[in-house]
Amino acid sequence: MRRVLILGGTAEARDLAARLADVPGLRVVSSLAGRVADPRLPAGEVRIGGFGGPAGLAAWLRDQRIDRVVDATHPFAERMSASAADASRLTGVPLLALRRPGWVEEDGDDWRRVPSLVAAVAALPDGARAFLTTGRRSIPMFAARTGVWFLARSVDPPEGPVPSNVRVLLSRGPYTLDGERALIREHRLDVLVTKDSGGALTRPKLTAARQARIPVVMIDRPPVPGGVETAGDAATAARWAQG
Template sequence: MKILILGGTAEARDLAGRLVALGHDVTSALAGRTQNPVLPNGAVRMGGFGGAAGLAAYLSSEGIERLVDATHPYAGIISANAVAAAKAAGVPLVRYMRPGWDQPEGADWIKVATATQAAAALPMGAEVLLTTGHAGLADFLGRSDCRFLVRLIEAPALDIPSHARLLQDRPPYGLADEMALLTRERITHLVTKNSGGGQTSAKLEAAQQTGVTVIMIERPAYGAALEVSSVDATIGAFALRG
């Protein structure tokens, strides 16, 4: 079976490897934003499709029989395009969505809908560990009354102002290292997205143990699709076991 995985996550790589092992013809599509990404098994396509219409055309021209959206939980435009393209091309779609993080009892979380709201929620003088990625970065760096440690895998296109520092690092992150970072940098606020998964969850426990306030940007709304929360369920959703 010819399968296109919209990927870029660890779960997408796991899924691709397992489907290839089952004998399927798998292509993983990566956005191409990360330099030297970890590549999955099977064929790899880098770059965008040109919106929903371009993705629909690709599905039809390549004879794709199944489409899997296993992108990051905040890749909203891509996920919306997948819904529209699958419908237009008549290709079954399943969305893998890793479970989000739940707020532990006693943890100090402020939940907001957007990066703009998260930036506005920071008090004057906050010492911030920012782990929200590239999108919305300007909203935070516009707060010159706060200090930021911006943790990213890739350096951003915009300049880092004097009240911020860039920390280039790649997950996974351990609890001891996260606690040491928060303590060393005297962090008062952690700003993050509810991405879920285990590779970056240690920062939340570290924040609770060190008394750091978490500003959590909630997940966006997604278009209607068959949605599952495990790689096993993704494989089973289309009877992909062969």
């Protein structure tokens, strides 16, 4: 019996779990961080919650006799990816990072690439009405930016009180182009702030921004930890997981 751990929470992780769920001689466990109140569950066995850092993950891999690990977390889950790389080195369990390709700028786009959330806050002009799609945890950082109004979209509500310059929109993708156009128009948004997450589920906001001729502050994704093999799609990762 080969044992595979999928560090999940993304559409690619669910795709991978579905591909491996019924493979004879394979036990697949998908692990979710538990940060979303009502997560979309993948096929097969699921565990929810953290491991307690690299040492805790390494101990779990040994205890469960895991043969391979696929890090299919969000491209911006930097801490979890680092823990997976450290645990792989501690245990010798092979690790693959499944990362969907980032978005590519098209004709008519006006992207301003920045390296971090802090740089994205600084890139916003005074008086802007910003469409913020960087996750609920980043909302307080942007809300502290005076002179800017935010429509902040997230799956779950932010913790604590919401400042007067922020309106929170609770919503889960996939999103439609018509819907994104309507948000830009109705809220008179003049800049989009997003992470370079890639994928099709949330790409319509980029098309809507291009059509509305508003700029996009695009936050570059962090690099995959050094020495970790990568795959760009679930089919490739499934072949790797099966050896």
